[in-house]
Every structure is written in C-alpha cells, then in structure tokens.
Amino acid sequence: MEFTKMHGLGNDFIVVAGEQKLPDNVADLAIQLCNRFFGIGADGLVYILPSDNADFKMRIINSDGSEAEQCGNAIRCVAKYVYDNGLTSKTDLTIETLGAGVQPVQLTTEQGKVAQVTVDMGRPILNGLDVPTTIDANPVIGHSVTVDGREFSFTAVSMGNPHCVIYVDDAANFDLATWGPKLEKHPLFPRKINVEFAKVNSRNQVDMRVWERGAGPTLACGTGACATLVSSVLNGLTDRKATISLAGGDLLIDWNEDNDRIYMTGPAAFVFTGKLV
Numbered sequence: 001m002e003f004t005k006m007h008g009l010g011n012d013f014i015v016v017a018g019e020q021k022l023p024d025n026v027a028d029l030a031i032q033l034c035n036r037f038f039g040i041g042a043d044g045l046v047y048i049l050p051s052d053n054a055d056f057k058m059r060i061i062n063s064d065g066s067e068a069e070q071c072g073n074a075i076r077c078v079a080k081y082v083y084d085n086g087l088t089s090k091t092d093l094t095i096e097t098l099g100a101g102v103q104p105v106q107l108t109t110e111q112g113k114v115a116q117v118t119v120d121m122g123r124p125i126l127n128g129l130d131v132p133t134t135i136d137a138n139p140v141i142g143h144s145v146t147v148d149g150r151e152f153s154f155t156a157v158s159m160g161n162p163h164c165v166i167y168v169d170d171a172a173n174f175d176l177a178t179w180g181p182k183l184e185k186h187p188l189f190p191r192k193i194n195v196e197f198a199k200v201n202s203r204n205q206v207d208m209r210v211w212e213r214g215a216g217p218t219l220a221c222g223t224g225a226c227a228t229l230v231s232s233v234l235n236g237l238t239d240r241k242a243t244i245s246l247a248g249g250d251l252l253i254d255w256n257e258d259n260d261r262i263y264m265t266g267p268a269a270f271v272f273t274g275k276l277v
Contacts, residue, residue, distance in 0.1 A: 027061065054102045069100065072264050076117040080117060084270070121222075162213070
C-alpha cells in the first residue's frame with residue numbers, strides 16, 4: 001500500500017489514494033499504522049475515494065479505529081493532495097464527507113502547488129439534540145457539566161461532528177490530558193465529543209487547544225476552530241471573522257452573516273511518501 005504523510009498545522013494524517021472503497025480491516029489498520037512507536041504515526045488514516053456526488057470522497061479513521069464524520073485539517077490535506085498530484089486541475093472543487101455532506105473547496109496556488117485552502121464548512125448545527133447532546137435546547141450556551149467535582153460551562157456546536165467549547169484563563173497551558181478524556185466520554189454526549197478549551201484575547205483572535213474525540217490531544221482541529229468561532233460569536237466575545245490560534249498555527253474562520261455558512265482558510269503540507277510492505 002502506498003501512502004503519503006501529510007499534516008494541517010501539525011494535525012497529521014496517513015493519506016491513501018487509488019482505492020475504490022475502505023478495506024474491511026480499516027479500523028485495525030488505522031490503529032496499527034497511526035501508532036507513533038510501532039507504526040507510521042498519525043492522528044488519523046485518510047482515504048481519498050471516488051464519489052458519485054462530488055469530485056472526491058474523504059473517509060477519516062481516527063487513531064483509535066473509530067470513524068470521524070468530518071475533519072477540517074484532513075479536508076485541506078485531501079484538497080492539496082489531489083491538486084498537487086495531478087488528480088484534478090480544478091481550483092474550485094467539491095469533496096464529499098461522511099457527516100457534513102458535500103463541501104466546496106477553493107484552492108490558492110503558488111508556483112503550481114496549493115498554498116492555502118478555503119473550505120465551505122457549511123452551517124453550524126446548534127440544536128442540542130442534533131449536535132448531539134442530551135440537552136433539549138437551541139442553542140446550548142453556558143450549560144454546566146461536572147466531572148470529578150469540577151464544573152465547566154460549555155457551548156455545544158456541530159460542524160458535522162460534535163464539539164463543546166469551554167472558556168478558560170490559559171488555553172495554551174490547560175491540562176488537556178486530565179480533563180479532555182473525561183469530558184469526551186461524559187453522559188451528556190451520547191456519541192462522545194470533541195472538546196475545545198479557548199481563551200479570547202480580542203474581538204478577532206482566540207487561543208484554542210483541543211482534545212479530539214478518538215485521537216486525544218492534537219496540534220490543530222479545523223472543525224474545532226470553526227466551532228470555537230461560532231461559540232465565541234454566540235457568547236458575544238468576538239466578531240464573526242477571527243483568527244483561531246492553535247498549537248500548530250493559525251486558521252482564519254469566517255461565519256458569513258448573509259448565508260450562515262462557515263469558511264475556514266489555512267494551509268496543508270506534505271511530509272513524506274512511503275510504501276507499506
């Protein structure tokens with residue numbers, strides 16, 4: 001199996017193209033290959049597949065073998081892969097995802113290679129039961145969740161996958177390893193949840209760190225950055241366009257007031273190619 005290692009702001013993936021469908025053992029394969037000590041090492045295994053509804057289809061298997069509905073960093077990597085490898089000559093294309101449907105993607109190129117990718121991430125889902133949470137409210141803002149005696153206040157957002165955004169005094173140094181897994185698996189979240197810890201520094205800049213469902217702490221999360229911007233607007237903390245600063249770098253997120261859609265702009269990068277024998 002030939003593969004390409006790629007990353008979006010340090011959120012890294014093993015990308016496989018040329019298959020017609022997912023292999024039957026894809027969960028076990030993801031666990032094996034994503035292991036950073038005994039495998040290639042990655043946050044997830046990404047397949048680029050044919051689509052009946054879009055230019056390409058993306059399927060993402062997390063490092064624990066579970067499947068993610070959507071991933072903003074992975075979709076930028078897929079867009080760069082297909083263009084830079086000559087699978088398309090289009091700079092405006094569509095990519096089908098499991099949870100967020102068909103998403104339009106716009107490529108900015110430099111010297112024949114993709115430098116930046118802008119993804120139409122769609123409209124945020126704010127109804128609590130649809131995120132999903134067990135909370136029957138629309139939207140879910142400032143709701144309390146308690147784990148191990150500590151109470152957090154969160155806002156729930158789905159970007160095709162579920163997120164809860166929590167504001168803290170110092171996002172960069174927050175104890176992800178302690179609180180991330182406990183919140184991810186809390187009974188309020190029937191399909192588990194991605195957890196973002198955010199610190200708003202201005203109307204147009206937010207620090208954020210993430211515990212990703214099925215992957216743990218990652219250097220970046222595109223859907224999480226989108227959810228953080230939505231949450232910050234709903235809580236009156238930022239404008240509708242802001243830079244979300246993650247451990248691996250910055251994403252520009254724009255929640256368009258006219259059409260209610262979220263636009264994410266950021267880079268993607270190749271690391272190396274290889275062959276599994």
